[in-house]
Amino acid sequence: MPENNPSSPSIPRPQVLTEKALAALERFSHIEAVSGIALLIAAIAALAWANSSFAGSYEHLWHTKIFISFGDATVSQSLHFFVNDGLMTIFFLVVGAEIRHEIHDGALASLKMALLPMGAALGGVLVPALIYIAINHGTEASDGWAVPTATDIAFAVGVLALLGKSIPGGVRVLLLALAIIDDIVAILIIAVFYTSNLDYMGIAIASGGMLMILMFQRMGVGKMAPYVLPGAIIWYGLLKTGVHPTLAGVLLGLLSPVRSMPMTERPLDIIQRNFHELLDRFSSNDTPDQSVTKPLKEILQAQREMLSPVQRIQATLHPWVAFGIMPLFALANAGVSFTGADLANALSQQVFIAVMLALVVGKPLGVIFASYLLVKFKWCEFPTGVSWFGIVLVGLLAGIGFTMSIFIASLAFDDAALLAASKLSVLCASSVAAVLGLSWVWIRRLPKREQPEENSE
Numbered sequence: 001m002p003e004n005n006p007s008s009p010s011i012p013r014p015q016v017l018t019e020k021a022l023a024a025l026e027r028f029s030h031i032e033a034v035s036g037i038a039l040l041i042a043a044i045a046a047l048a049w050a051n052s053s054f055a056g057s058y059e060h061l062w063h064t065k066i067f068i069s070f071g072d073a074t075v076s077q078s079l080h081f082f083v084n085d086g087l088m089t090i091f092f093l094v095v096g097a098e099i100r101h102e103i104h105d106g107a108l109a110s111l112k113m114a115l116l117p118m119g120a121a122l123g124g125v126l127v128p129a130l131i132y133i134a135i136n137h138g139t140e141a142s143d144g145w146a147v148p149t150a151t152d153i154a155f156a157v158g159v160l161a162l163l164g165k166s167i168p169g170g171v172r173v174l175l176l177a178l179a180i181i182d183d184i185v186a187i188l189i190i191a192v193f194y195t196s197n198l199d200y201m202g203i204a205i206a207s208g209g210m211l212m213i214l215m216f217q218r219m220g221v222g223k224m225a226p227y228v229l230p231g232a233i234i235w236y237g238l239l240k241t242g243v244h245p246t247l248a249g250v251l252l253g254l255l256s257p258v259r260s261m262p263m264t265e266r267p268l269d270i271i272q273r274n275f276h277e278l279l280d281r282f283s284s285n286d287t288p289d290q291s292v293t294k295p296l297k298e299i300l301q302a303q304r305e306m307l308s309p310v311q312r313i314q315a316t317l318h319p320w321v322a323f324g325i326m327p328l329f330a331l332a333n334a335g336v337s338f339t340g341a342d343l344a345n346a347l348s349q350q351v352f353i354a355v356m357l358a359l360v361v362g363k364p365l366g367v368i369f370a371s372y373l374l375v376k377f378k379w380c381e382f383p384t385g386v387s388w389f390g391i392v393l394v395g396l397l398a399g400i401g402f403t404m405s406i407f408i409a410s411l412a413f414d415d416a417a418l419l420a421a422s423k424l425s426v427l428c429a430s431s432v433a434a435v436l437g438l439s440w441v442w443i444r445r446l447p448k449r450e451q452p453e454e455n456s457e
Contacts, residue, residue, distance in 0.1 A: 035322035036158020039402065042327035043334035043427060050335030058335050083332045084410060087325045089235055089249040091403075094321050095153075095183050096253020097313040102180055104258040104310075115380040116371065117177035120391075123370025124178065124398050125149040125185050128358035135354040141347055144412040146193065147422050148358030150186040150404035152430065153179040154322060156397045159434045163441050167393070168385030175394045178367070186404050187250055194411040195243045206237025206248070213255050222261045222304060224312070227252070244411065256313055260305040270302035326403060333406050334427060341420040348421035355425035359405070360432050364395035393440055399433030401426050 049058045062080040069075075077085075102108040108117075128148040136142050156179055160172055212230035221227075235248040263270070274295035281292055307315065342348050371391050374380045382391075405426040413419040 034158070035326070036155045036161070038323050038327050039152075039155055039158070039330050042330035043402075046331045046333070046335035047427070050337050055337060062332050062335075080332055083328055084407070085239070085245050088329060088407070089231075089246045090317060091321050091325050091329070092187075092246045092249030093231075093253050094249075094314060094317050095180075095187075096250040097256055097310045098153075098253070099180055099184060099250075100254050100256055100258060101310045101314070102177065106177075108177060108180070112380065113383075114177070114181075116374060116383070117174055118181055119370045119374045119380070120174075120367045120394070121178045121181035121185065123366035123368075124151070124363050124395070125182065125366070127366030127369070128362035131358040131362040132354040135357070136350050139347060139350065140415065141351045141354075141413075141418055144351060144355070144409060144418070144422055146186070146189045147405050147409045147412060147426065148355050148362065148401060148429070149182070149189065150401055150408060151179045151182040151363075151398045152400050152402035152404055153183065154326060155402045155430065155434070156400045159397055159400065159437055160393075163438070167441070168390065170383040170385035171390040171393060174383060174386055174390065175397060178394060178398060182398070183404065186408065187247060190244050190408065190411065191247060194408070195241075199241050202237045202239070202241030202243075204237070205240060206234045206251075209233030209237060209248075210251065210255065213252070217255075217257060220261050222301070222309070224309075224316070253310075253313065256309045258308050258310050260308050263302070263305060267302035267305045271299050274299045274302075329403060329407075333410065334423065336420045336424045336427070338424070340416065341424045342417045343421065343424075345417060345421075348417050351418055351421045352425040355405075355422055356429045356432075359399040359401050359426070359429035360436070363399040363433070364392065367395035367398050368392060389444060393437055396433055396437040396440055399436070400430045402430045405430075 046058075049055070062078065062083075064079045065076055066079055066082060067074060067076050099108075108114040129145050132145045132148055133142065136144070153176070156175060157172065160167060160175055209230040209232075212233065213227060216226060216230070231248060231252050234251055235245045238248050239245040260267070265273075277295045278292055278299075281295075304312070341352070343352055368391055375382065406423055409419060409422040409426065413422060
């Protein structure tokens with residue numbers, strides 16, 4: 001009978017529709033512009049919510065206490081803490097894995113390849129910081145100098161993706177490398193300048209977690225799940241140390257191997273051998289089910305090892321970070337009350353203006369000027385497909401601070417009014433930078449569109 005035949009082609013229509021929907025959703029999730037749009041929607045929703053008649057529920061939600069108990073030990077923190085200090089660790093894990101991958105086999109693999117993005121990124125950090133310090137030097141707001149130094153990878157690359165395939169691939173690689181170096185600098189800034197007095201017991205705990213990771217790697221533990229425990233130990237150790245605990249994600253990413261686990265055979269050979277073995281076993285009707293367990297297990301292990309741990313981290317976690325964690329972070333942190341920002345206050349005004357100028361003007365100036373010096377003195381050359389047009393575009397899009405800038409602002413300011421003013425300025429500056437980047441490309445394309453009309457005359 002057909003229903004007893006495992007090879008029956010009859011598949012329920014709901015299953016077919018579900019598979020098609022999931023396949024479309026997976027393709028949709030890999031479009032870079034979509035993650036930027038998701039981030040933008042979450043930020044707009046947070047702003048609208050925080051300035052609506054339901055603003056009280058917004059504050060109440062993120063200050064809701066969550067209790068986690070382990071025997072007699074109880075952890076009590078706000079939902080905002082679990083988003084910013086917990087879930088964002090996974091975001092930093094993906095960042096750390098991207099840095100590790102780029103250093104091993106990417107835009108940062110050699111000094112010659114990395115020199116231009118490194119110089120451009122450092123220029124894009126120094127100039128905005130100097131602009132901010134010049135405006136707020138000697139005031140209570142001076143601690144926020146690092147807010148306009150970072151570039152948001154997802155948002156900036158998402159905006160670039162909106163411009164389509166007309167933008168050379170070299171420009172995208174340059175922007176991605178610059179944003180990654182920006183993140184490295186931001187991570188160092190957080191570790192050095194936004195860390196309280198160190199608790200050496202926390203350092204010992206975090207070191208124990210890192211040793212456990214190295215031990216697991218030597219033992220050939222290839223699955224991601226066992227690494228949750230040492231990751232949690234590192235997170236707790238950094239929290240106890242006084243360093244921001246999300247940096248545990250960066251350490252995990254940097255410790256991730258760039259090569260697959262050593263195996264006696266190539267993964268493809270293992271898959272092929274076990275596949276033929278399964279065909280032989282399934283051809284016999286009296287084969288017990290348990291006999292296929294070993295070859296199936298070997299196929300799954302070989303399939304896993306087709307990608308290095310660094311690549312698996314990015315492939316597995318990127319959709320969750322892009323469409324879950326980062327929008328949730330934006331929803332939790334972008335809800336700035338316009339009245340709470342109090343721009344009538346002189347110091348809040350200074351913070352707002354400083355961050356706006358630093359991101360919108362300082363970032364492009366720093367990137368372009370540093371690139372000019374590197375090329376003029378022949379220390380490096382433009383990558384294939386990159387011209388001054390591309391350098392200006394990268395500089396403009398580097399002004400999109402968003403996630404990392406808001407994150408640093410939450411560390412830099414204790415004063416609620418200054419924090420609100422800095423967040424609002426980051427949102428405004430990032431929006432302006434995105435519009436300027438899109439406009440720059442549109443202006444460059446305009447003469448090309450008008451050219452045929454001129455020729456026809």
